[in-house]
Every structure is written in structure tokens, then in C-alpha cells.
Amino acid sequence: MVALVLLTGVGPFATDAYLAALPELRRSLDTSATVAQLTLTAFIIGMAAGQLLLGPVSDVRGRRGIVLVSTLSFTLLSLLCVVASSGGVLVLARLGQGIAAGTGVALGRAMVTDAWQGTQAAARFGSIASVTFLGPVLAPAVGGVILDHGDWRTVFLALTGLGAAMAVAALVGLPETLPAHRRQAGGPREAVGRMAGLLRDRGFLTHLTVLCLAIAGFFTYIGGSSFVFQTVYRMDEARYTLIFATNAAGMAGAGLLFRVLVTRLGAGPLRAAGVGASTVATLALLVVALVDRQTAPPLAVPWALLAVVVTGMGLTLPATTALAQEAGRHSAGTAAALQGGLGFLAGALVTPLTGLLGYASLLPLAAAMAVFFVAASGVLLVLARPRRGFSVTSQP
Structure with missing residues (x-):
């Protein structure tokens, strides 16, 4: 459950953690306010895309491998945000970071469904939700504390550490929950068919x-x-x-x-x-x-x-x-x-x-x-x- 909470909660937290630093980010990268705001928009788009694209893939390939790749990707992309030298690089890094975070959200739900049934699954969803609901509220406050001792790059450095913790928790605490005999047929056409x-x-x-x-x-x-x-x-x-x-x-x-x-x-x-x-x-x-x-x-x-x-x-x-x-x-x-x-x-x-x-x-x-x-x-x-x-x- 700790691993699942991290997997599904890091995305909502990463959305808002650096909002107070947007003006400083704009000045630091010598870019426009529009580009600074695009770093947030790109992450939100990535969150939606990651869920829609990789959730169906996990029905074919299994959950654990995709989860491990997505958590490692989130960590590395957070580090790329730390060293980003321009607004364009940061926007692209945030887009990838959002895709990785969205993948974790979708697959975390799927793994709960794989491992539990009925009201036991619902109880786990309640536990996860109660924590993730606090993410958007706590993120600006935590980001503000970090900014008191650093700058916007420090916020992304903290997200890098959080991503690393998520990756370790997934590696240690999340087994494969979708065995081979329960997986679906592969291919884009089949994925679209399942959605339909x-x-x-x-x-x-x-x-x-x-x-x-x-x-x-x-x-x-x-x-x-x-x-x-x-x-x-x-x-x-x-x-x-x-x-x-x-x-x-x-x-x-x-x-x-x-x-x-x-x-x-x-x-x-x-x-x-x-x-x-x-x-x-x-x-x-x-x-x-x-x-x-x-x-x-x-x-x-x-x-x-x-x-x-x-x-x-x-x-x-x-x-x-x-x-x-x-x-x-x-x-x-x-x-x-x-x-x-x-x-x-x-x-x-x-x-x-x-x-x-x-x-x-x-x-x-x-x-x-x-x-x-x-x-x-x-x-x-x-x-x-x-x-x-x-x-x-x-x-x-």
C-alpha cells in the first residue's frame, strides 16, 4: 500500500509543488510567462496521455515492468528539470514527467483491481484517495518551505528524491499482479477494441x-x-x-x-x-x-x-x-x-x-x-x- 500510495500520489503532488516559483523560473530561464505556464500545462497533458496510452498497454504486457520503467523515467526527467537550461527543455521534460506520473496513476488503480476484489478493493481505493486528495493542498505549502531554502531547481531536486523513493518502493513492494494467462491480445487495434x-x-x-x-x-x-x-x-x-x-x-x-x-x-x-x-x-x-x-x-x-x-x-x-x-x-x-x-x-x-x-x-x-x-x-x-x-x- 505504501508503494501504491506513492505511485498514485506523486503525480498530483508534482503538479503544484513549484507553482509559487513560476515568476522566479521565468526570470531565471529568461523566458516568457506563457512558457513558464506551459510547464504546468505540459505536465497536465502528459498525465492524461500517460493514462490513456499506457493503461491499455499494461493489459497486454503486464503491470510491473511498465511501472518500474515509469518510476525510473519520472526520476530521471525530474533531474532533467533540475538542470534545464531553457524554457523549451523544461516544457518537454515536464511533458515526459507527466506521462510517467500518469502511467503510475493508471497502473496503480489497475494493480489494486488485480490484487483485490469487491469492497476490499474499494477500501484500498479509499485509502489511496484520502492521501492523494491531500497532494494538491500540501504541494504548494511544501514547495514554499523548499523555496525558503532554495530556488525552483531545488523543488525539482526534491521531486527527484521523491521519484527515487517511488522507484525503490515499486521495486521492493509491487509484484506482478497480472499473470501471463490473464493478459489480453496485443496491438493497437485490440486496444481500441477494448476501449470501445x-x-x-x-x-x-x-x-x-x-x-x-x-x-x-x-x-x-x-x-x-x-x-x-x-x-x-x-x-x-x-x-x-x-x-x-x-x-x-x-x-x-x-x-x-x-x-x-x-x-x-x-x-x-x-x-x-x-x-x-x-x-x-x-x-x-x-x-x-x-x-x-x-x-x-x-x-x-x-x-x-x-x-x-x-x-x-x-x-x-x-x-x-x-x-x-x-x-x-x-x-x-x-x-x-x-x-x-x-x-x-x-x-x-x-x-x-x-x-x-x-x-x-x-x-x-x-x-x-x-x-x-x-x-x-x-x-x-x-x-x-x-x-x-x-x-x-x-x-x-
């Missing part, structure tokens, strides 16, 4: 749709809440960071609660509770925003409602991941690739939504979030089959 087959499967498609809609609502909050709070409530960055970190802690706590409750209640009811809580909270936020468009409600009101939204995601994400992986167990790597890749792309596409709709009031943020979470609830009510959830099973 999963997307035609009603159960898997339902889980994937719910996941993408919930992630879209969540990333709308991530991309827009800072603008809304700082514009509507004249909030400085430190106060907003406190709000964001508090909400993220609630999500991590919900992930731990999921770990405890899933063996008793099952993943389906816990997902329904998570999606329902987020939907009700966003609708309440929409009502609050509509009641008086001219005067902002007291800060405690949107803070509390958004905390409920984010905490609900702590149940929704691990539950939906577990259910989708169970539905796609026969091609676990491909299932993980579709979940991670398409979910990541959905989040990336909606992140600028609040900027397009406006952030002079709570209304655009609340309306956009409500659309996505109501749609997720609608998919659950119309398409999902709650009684097809899985029960407690023993480890193979």
Missing part, C-alpha cells in the same frame, strides 16, 4: 459518466472559487488558502470514512450519499446566489456549502473508481486509463469556465457547479442499478 467495448458496456459507461460529471463540477470549483472569493469578498491569498485547505481536509477525511464504511455499506450507497450531498449543497448555493444578486451572503454560508460539496467528493471519487474498476475488471488497465484520462480531460476543459462566465458574484460559479452535479445525480437515478453493487469478498 468498455464504452459500450452500460454499467461501466454509467460509472464513467458519473465520474466525469462530478469531476467537472469539482474542477469548476477549483478553477473559479479563488476568483470569486477574492473578487466578491476582497479576500487575500492567505485567507483563501485557509478556506481551500479546510475544504480539502474534509475531502481527505471523507476518504478515510469511506475506507471504514465501504465494507459494511458497499460502494454504491456511499457514492449516492456523496453525489447527493454535493448536489444538494450546490443547489443551496445557487438559491443563496439568486436570492440577492446585489449583496453577497455572509462568507460562512458559501464556505460551509462548498465544504459540503468537496467533502461529498471524498465519497464520490473512491466509490466511483471502485465501481468502474469492478465493472471493467477483465481489462483493468484500460478501465483505469479511461477513468483517469477522460476524467482529467473533463476537469481541464471546465477549469476556465468561471472565467468565461464571470466571477463578479457567486451566481456563475454556483450555476455551473449545479449543472454538473444535478446531471451526475440524474445519471445515477436514470441509468445506475444500485442493486448490482458488490459485496464483501476475500482476497484472491
Whole structure:
């Protein structure tokens, strides 16, 4: 589990660890702000590509070899970031680093599916999720501490050490979980066929749709809440960071609660509770925003409602991941690739939504979030089959 947490958690951590150093990075490399920001965009694109491309390959070649190559690649590419002499080199290194990190995310999910079944697998997803949820929150703070004693290259040097720890943990702690007799036929055509087959499967498609809609609502909050709070409530960055970190802690706590409750209640009811809580909270936020468009409600009101939204995601994400992986167990790597890749792309596409709709009031943020979470609830009510959830099973 330590190896799996590192494998799936390093990517989210590496996304944000150096954000505070972007201005310094631009000056140091004598490049533009656009190129500096491209180092982040390239990593996100790489994360999605790594999951979509190498998840299906692992169904053919096995997991362990690809995991070892990806962890070693992440370490070496992090070192390349340390010594990068230009913005272009750093962008390319970050793209490769993202591909390696995305590969780890997809294969980590697939290895859980290989090694455990039913609610035991779901419990492991809950444990992994509760740690990885904290990555984007802790990364800027840890990066800030590192920057107090170094520069942006020092941050990537720390990521190099983290990558080395991940590689050692994978080498020591992760056996091959997909034996040869369970592997799929090789070739791009077969990989596309497996993806198409999963997307035609009603159960898997339902889980994937719910996941993408919930992630879209969540990333709308991530991309827009800072603008809304700082514009509507004249909030400085430190106060907003406190709000964001508090909400993220609630999500991590919900992930731990999921770990405890899933063996008793099952993943389906816990997902329904998570999606329902987020939907009700966003609708309440929409009502609050509509009641008086001219005067902002007291800060405690949107803070509390958004905390409920984010905490609900702590149940929704691990539950939906577990259910989708169970539905796609026969091609676990491909299932993980579709979940991670398409979910990541959905989040990336909606992140600028609040900027397009406006952030002079709570209304655009609340309306956009409500659309996505109501749609997720609608998919659950119309398409999902709650009684097809899985029960407690023993480890193979």
C-alpha cells in the first residue's frame, strides 16, 4: 500500500509543488510567462496521455515492468528539470514527467483491481484517495518551505528524491499482479477494441459518466472559487488558502470514512450519499446566489456549502473508481486509463469556465457547479442499478 500510495500520489503532488516559483523560473530561464505556464500545462497533458496510452498497454504486457520503467523515467526527467537550461527543455521534460506520473496513476488503480476484489478493493481505493486528495493542498505549502531554502531547481531536486523513493518502493513492494494467462491480445487495434467495448458496456459507461460529471463540477470549483472569493469578498491569498485547505481536509477525511464504511455499506450507497450531498449543497448555493444578486451572503454560508460539496467528493471519487474498476475488471488497465484520462480531460476543459462566465458574484460559479452535479445525480437515478453493487469478498 505504501508503494501504491506513492505511485498514485506523486503525480498530483508534482503538479503544484513549484507553482509559487513560476515568476522566479521565468526570470531565471529568461523566458516568457506563457512558457513558464506551459510547464504546468505540459505536465497536465502528459498525465492524461500517460493514462490513456499506457493503461491499455499494461493489459497486454503486464503491470510491473511498465511501472518500474515509469518510476525510473519520472526520476530521471525530474533531474532533467533540475538542470534545464531553457524554457523549451523544461516544457518537454515536464511533458515526459507527466506521462510517467500518469502511467503510475493508471497502473496503480489497475494493480489494486488485480490484487483485490469487491469492497476490499474499494477500501484500498479509499485509502489511496484520502492521501492523494491531500497532494494538491500540501504541494504548494511544501514547495514554499523548499523555496525558503532554495530556488525552483531545488523543488525539482526534491521531486527527484521523491521519484527515487517511488522507484525503490515499486521495486521492493509491487509484484506482478497480472499473470501471463490473464493478459489480453496485443496491438493497437485490440486496444481500441477494448476501449470501445468498455464504452459500450452500460454499467461501466454509467460509472464513467458519473465520474466525469462530478469531476467537472469539482474542477469548476477549483478553477473559479479563488476568483470569486477574492473578487466578491476582497479576500487575500492567505485567507483563501485557509478556506481551500479546510475544504480539502474534509475531502481527505471523507476518504478515510469511506475506507471504514465501504465494507459494511458497499460502494454504491456511499457514492449516492456523496453525489447527493454535493448536489444538494450546490443547489443551496445557487438559491443563496439568486436570492440577492446585489449583496453577497455572509462568507460562512458559501464556505460551509462548498465544504459540503468537496467533502461529498471524498465519497464520490473512491466509490466511483471502485465501481468502474469492478465493472471493467477483465481489462483493468484500460478501465483505469479511461477513468483517469477522460476524467482529467473533463476537469481541464471546465477549469476556465468561471472565467468565461464571470466571477463578479457567486451566481456563475454556483450555476455551473449545479449543472454538473444535478446531471451526475440524474445519471445515477436514470441509468445506475444500485442493486448490482458488490459485496464483501476475500482476497484472491
